Amino acid sequence: MAKITFDGIEIEVPDGTTILNAARQIGGAIVPPAMCYYTPLKGSGGKCRACLVKVAAGSAKDPRPMPKLVASCITPVQDGMVVENTTNDSVLDVRKGIVEMLLINHPLDCPVCDQAGECDLQNFAFEHGVSTTRYQEERRTFEKIDIGPLIQLHMTRCILCYRCVYVADQISEGDRIHGVLGRGDAAEIGTYIENIIDNDFSGNVIDVCPVGALTDKTFRFKQRVWFTKPVNAHRDCPKCSGNVVLWYKGNDVLRTTARKDQYGEVKEWICNECRFEKKETSDWTIEGPAHIDRSSVISANHYELPVLNQSVIADLPASTQRELEQNPPLKLGS
C-alpha cells in the first residue's frame, strides 16, 4: 500500500495504482480530466496530456519534486508522494494550454455533431478552456471516410486519443484493420485502403471515442442526446453481457450504447447485434432509468431516475442493483 497526498487529501491505495486512479478514489472536482486514458484498455493514456499534474514530492524515500509535470494517468504512485492538481496554478495554466491545442484543429461543429452533450472534449473545454482562440490559420480538415454501414468516421473531429485502435487490438475479434496513418497534425485514423471495419465488437469504437469522430450511423442526426431518455435494459445475448442503455425518444429506441461509469468508461463491452439491430422495446427487459450525472446536459430537463419498474427489480444483475443503491431513484412527491 502507498499513502499519497493529492491536493491536500490523504489516501492510501495499492502499489502500482496510477495517480489518476488514486484521485478517482477520492472523487469530486479534484479528479484530473482524461481525454485519452481508458481504464479497460491496456496501454492507453499519456497522449492527450490533459491530466498533467505536479508531483511536489516524489516519494517518502526521495522527496524531491519531479522536474516536469507528469501524466497522472500513467504515472504510478509512490509511498509518500505529494501531488498537486487544482491547488497548483501552473497545472491549471498548462491545462488551459492543452485545451487550446486540442481545439485549434477541431471544427467546433458541436451544433451539428451527434456527440454534443456527451462529448469529453466539450466538457473539458467548458471546464478549462477560454472563450476565444488565438488561432487564425486555416483548420486541418479531412474527408469523411466510410468504414461500413454502421460506423461513420469523421476524422476532422478526432483528437488522436488512440482508444479506438486499442479497442480493435484488444476487444474486437480478428486482425485490426484500422490504425493511425501519417504523422504530426496530418496523422489520421484510417483503414489505408478503404475497407469496412466489420466484426462483432467493432461498434465499441463509438463508445470509447471521446469526441464525435466515430458515430453510430443508425443514430446520426436523429436527435440531440439531451432530448433522449436513457434506460437500462438487458437481454440474453450469446455474444456479450447484454447489459445496455437504451436511449428513448417517446416510444422509439433511437440508440443503444454500453453502460458507462461516471468517468465515461464502458463497464461491459457490447456486441454489434445488441447495439445496432435490437431497436424494439420488446427485444429488451427494461430495468429502469439509467443514472445520468446531474452536471450533464442530458439531465438538464431534470431527468434523474424518477421511477423504477418494480416488477423487474429482483431480477436485475448485481451490478445494476449496486448502482441503484449508490444512486437511489428519487421518490415521487418527496
Added chain:
Amino acid sequence: MGRKLLTEHINVEGIETLDVYRKHGGYRSVEKALKTMTPDEVVEEVKKSGLRGRGGAGFPTGLKWSFLAKPEGVPRYLVCNADESEPGTFKDRQLMSKLPHLLIEGMITGSYALGANTSYIYIRGELLYVLRILEKAIAEAYAAGFLGKNILGSGYDLDLYVHPGGGAYICGEETALLESLEGKRGNPRNKPPFPAVQGLYARPTVVNNVESIAAVPVIVNEGGDEYAKIGVGKSTGTKLFSACGHLNKPGIYEIELGLPVEEFIYSDEYCGGIWKGRELKAVVAGGSSVPILPKELILKTAAGENRLMTYESLSDGGFVTGTMLGSGGFIAMDETTNIVRNTWNFSRFYHHESCGQCSPCREGTGWLEKVLHRLVHGHGQMQDIDLLVSVAKQIEGNTICPLGEAAAWPVAAAVRHFRDEFEWHVTHPQEATKAGAIFPGKLVTA
C-alpha cells in the same frame, strides 16, 4: 592541434576494410576486453572516462550502462542509435561510412561490457549507402571471428544486425527507435519504464549514439583515466563537430572539448572564419534544436568569459544567455542571414517530423510553423511575436518525448535574441519579403 582519438586514421586509403583497419590498431580493444577484462571492468573504465552521450542529451555513458537491469536468464540488448537526422548534424554518417569497423569494434566491446548477445545498429533509412558499407564490414568481422559464436576463443557470443529505419526524425528518440526496431509505428513510449529496465522487446536495453560507442574502443585501449585527462571539467575527451553554414571551411572536426568557440570559428586549423569576409551574426551550436545565440553571446558568456566548446560552458547562463552542446551540429550564420526565415525553416522541419501522438506537439508545432510562415511572408502582426513565445512555452516540458522541446526552443530563443528583427518583419512587411532582404533594411546581392 588537438588529439584525434576517433578520426586519426579516417583518411587512410582502404580504412573501411578490416585488413587496413587492423594494421592501424583496429580491434585491439576487443582482444583486450575479452581476454583480460571482466564486463564490469569495462563499464568501470567507461565510467572513469567521464564519456558523455554524444547524441545530444549528454548523459554520462558509464552511468547509463551501470543502470542497466540485469535479471537472471533475460537477454539484454545494446542498440546503437544511428538515426542521425537533426538539421546541421552529419558527424555519424561520416564516421560510419569511413570507419565502419570502429563502430563495430565499439559495439562488440560495449555488448561484452553489458552482457548483450544480440546487438543492433538502427540506421537512418536515407543512409542506404552507409548501411551497405556497414553490412560489408560486419560480414568481414564475422569472417575474422570478431562476431558470431565464441569470439576469439573467449566463449562470448555476439550477433550484430544493422536495421534501416524509414527515415523519420522521431525514430532518433530512443523509445521511438525501439518501437520502430520492434516493427511498430515509431511513436515514443511513455516513461517510466525506462529502456534500461524495459527496452527492446521489453528487455533491459541500452541505446547509445554512434559517436559514444565509437569512443569505447579508445577508452578501453588507453584507459578511462587517460581519456578523462583530455577536456575540461566534466566534459572529457574529444567530440566531433559538424560545422556548416557560412564558414570558409565547413566540415567535420574532431576537437578536444574545451576549445574556445572563437578559435573554432576563426582559426585556420578549424573553420577558418566566416566566408566572403563577412561578419558572424549568430550560431546554432548543437544542431537545430538548441537555442540560437547571437555573436556576442556565443563568443563570450554573459559574465564576459570566453565561451568554450564544452557541455558546461555552452550551457552557461541557462537558456537566457546560453545554449547547449547538443549533438554537435554547429551552424554559423553570417550577417546576411534572415533569422525569421531561418526560424521558420527549422519550425517547418519539426512540424513535419512530429509523430502526432501527444497533443501539445502535434498541434503546437504546426501552429508555430504557420505563424512564422505568416511573419516571413509579411502578414504578421505584433501580437504574433508574443504568441510564438506563448505557444512554445505551452509545448515545452508537456510532451511525451523531447521533440516538443526541440521544436519550441529554437523559436523561443530566436524571439529572445532577435526580437527587433521579428518586429521589423511586422512593421516593414514589403521590405522584409523582398528577395535577399536582411535586417535592418539592407539588400544583399549575390
